């Protein structure tokens with residue numbers, strides 16, 4: 001989920017949301033980090049399983065039911081359900097839907113769809129937050145290229161995570177990666193700090209901007225980094241359900257997100273699906 005700027009409910013940080021001066025960035029203690037690892041591991045497990053099981057003919061409501069069941073089985077609660085009134089445990093955003101797609105029984109997934117699944121788990125006082133983009137069945141080469149470029153942008157950002165670097169290093173690396181691949185980066189939503197709250201300071205921008213907080217990374221910070229790439233223009237709009245965000249030009253959109261811990265020497269990806 002991300003954060004939004006206006007008063008629309010959002011699971012994301014709207015980038016127009018200016019970081020309020022004086023609100024501090026929480027540094028997690030070793031024991032808090034241990035709990036965050038557990039919360040994030042639950043998220044990684046669910047997303048790994050959903051990535052493997054998603055197939056044409058299923059509905060986005062099927063995936064939501066599965067995610068909620070698994071999150072609760074692992075002793076956590078879904079971070080998103082009820083968050084600002086969001087009705088489900090996952091955001092399921094298909095093709096030209098950018099973020100915050102509401103899972104629906106009538107939304108049947110087809111071969112060739114590009115499905116973004118974003119979820120969070122709240123475990124012993126801490127949240128994990130992550131998103132994957134799933135290519136269902138046989139997707140066309142352009143869609144596959146967008147999905148890969150979006151993941152590349154995420155890792156370009158993550159590779160800048162280490163004590164002493166700044167949020168602008170992350171933003172710049174993401175922007176440069178997206179540009180090199182000739183896509184646009186959505187500016188209406190940002191990543192965010194994550195911990196006791198699903199969304200906390202600081203906003204983590206995906207492009208260079210004066211709006212970005214001037215923050216030097218410190219060990220113990222935990223950030224959700226989550227660039228969104230569009231095949232067409234960067235502009236988005238929110239549908240009348242007040243949640244689902246789509247590309248204004250109906251082009252395809254892709255997003256990946258990890259919860260990442262800043263360490264002395266670099267980073268640890270807490271929602272790493274290869275470790276579950």
Ligand code: MG
Pocket residue numbers: 001002118119129130131226257
């Ligand atoms: Mg998320």
Ligand code: MG
Pocket residue numbers: 001002012129130191192224226257
């Ligand atoms: Mg998020």
